[in-house]
Amino acid sequence: xxxxxxxxxxxxxxxxxxxxxxxxxxxxxxxxxxxxxxxxxxxxxxxxxxxxxxxxxxxxxxxxxxxxxxxxxxxxxxxxxxxxxxxxxxxxxxxxxxxxxxxxxxxxxxxxxxxxxxxxxxxxxxxxxxxxxxxxxxxxxxxxxxxxxxxxxxxxxxxxxxxxxxxxxxxxxxxxxxxxxxxxxxxxxxxxxxxxxxxxxxxxxxxxxxxxxxxxxxxxxxxxxxxxxx
Numbered sequence: 639x640x641x642x643x644x645x646x647x648x649x650x651x652x653x654x655x656x657x658x659x660x661x662x663x664x665x666x667x668x669x670x671x672x673x674x675x676x677x678x679x680x681x682x683x684x685x686x687x688x689x690x691x692x693x694x695x696x697x698x699x700x701x702x703x704x705x706x707x708x709x710x711x712x713x714x715x716x717x718x719x720x721x722x723x724x725x726x727x728x729x730x731x732x733x734x735x736x737x738x739x740x741x742x743x744x745x746x747x748x749x750x751x752x753x754x755x756x757x758x759x760x761x762x763x764x765x766x767x768x769x770x771x772x773x774x775x776x777x778x779x780x781x782x783x784x785x786x787x788x789x790x791x792x793x794x795x796x797x798x799x800x801x802x803x804x805x806x807x808x809x810x811x812x813x814x815x816x817x818x819x820x821x822x823x824x825x826x827x828x829x830x831x832x833x834x835x836x837x838x839x840x841x842x843x844x845x846x847x848x849x850x851x852x853x854x855x856x857x858x859x860x861x862x863x864x865x866x867x868x
Contacts, residue, residue, distance in 0.1 A: 656713060656716035656717075656718075685762035688741050689741075691740065691763075694739075694740040699866070703866070704783060705739050705740075706735060706739050706783040706785075707782050707783040707808060707809075709738060710731075710808050710827050711810075711827060713730075713734065713837045714838065714839060715836070715838070717833070717837075718835045718836070719835040721835075724830075726829060726830040727805050727828050727830045727831065728787075728804070728806045730806075730829035731785060731806050731808060731828075731829075736867055742867060757865065765868070766867060767867060767868075768865065768867075768868050769863050770865065770866055771863065772863040773851075773862065779812075779814065780812055780864055782809050782810055783809065784808070784866050785807070785809070785864070785866070786806070786807050786808075786809065786826070786865075787804075787864075788804070788861065788862035788863070789804050789805075789860050789861055790802065790805060790851045790862065791860065793842075793846050793850065795832050795840075802857050802860065806828065808826065808827050810824075810825040810826060819843065819844035819845040820843055820844075822843065823841050823843045824841070824847070825840070826842060847862075
């Protein structure tokens with residue numbers, strides 16, 4: 639039964655693809671309130687264990703991670719630049735991946751935290767949005783389907799450095815079999831990295847990740863957290 643349910647949901651996500659959206663598309667560029675906010679409020683207020691959450695809770699952690707990644711991958715290549723508002727990395731993970739995959743709501747940034755690389759979860763489900771690591775001296779082993787929430791200085795496709803800022807990505811795979819961290823790398827899927835407002839898959843070396851998430855005098859807010867949806 640679990641397998642059939644999982645395949646059914648994954649197939650639905652694949653069918654909808656770029657249309658699997660809680661945001662409005664409006665060619666007149668008029669402001670539109672995301673429907674996801676309504677869903678968030680409903681879950682947070684009623685604390686209802688919906689059929690989606692019930693099915694999610696019946697899965698093993700490996701199945702949950704696999705499902706998170708599977709839903710994300712159905713949207714690879716989707717461009718959300720015309721949506722109102724255009725879809726960036728964090729709301730894509732929150733409303734396009736985690737919410738439809740699990741029924742669980744990831745809330746806004748932690749109140750009063752200037753770093754913006756952490757989350758609140760909806761009151762009823764705090765124990766299911768789990769921070770595994772934060773600002774470790776070296777990145778611990780991460781597995782596909784886990785989420786990295788960070789404030790970093792990215793290396794762009796051109797090789798130049800981008801502006802420091804927040805970013806959110808889902809782990810696709812990683813390797814750490816080499817002594818040299820310039821050869822160890824992770825594969826991420828995310829939105830609004832490159833191209834802008836587009837879901838894409840790309841490689842980040844461990845050396846770059848460590849360098850660009852390590853706090854400096856000029857940018858003391860740099861850092862990261864790794865989350866797992868349980």
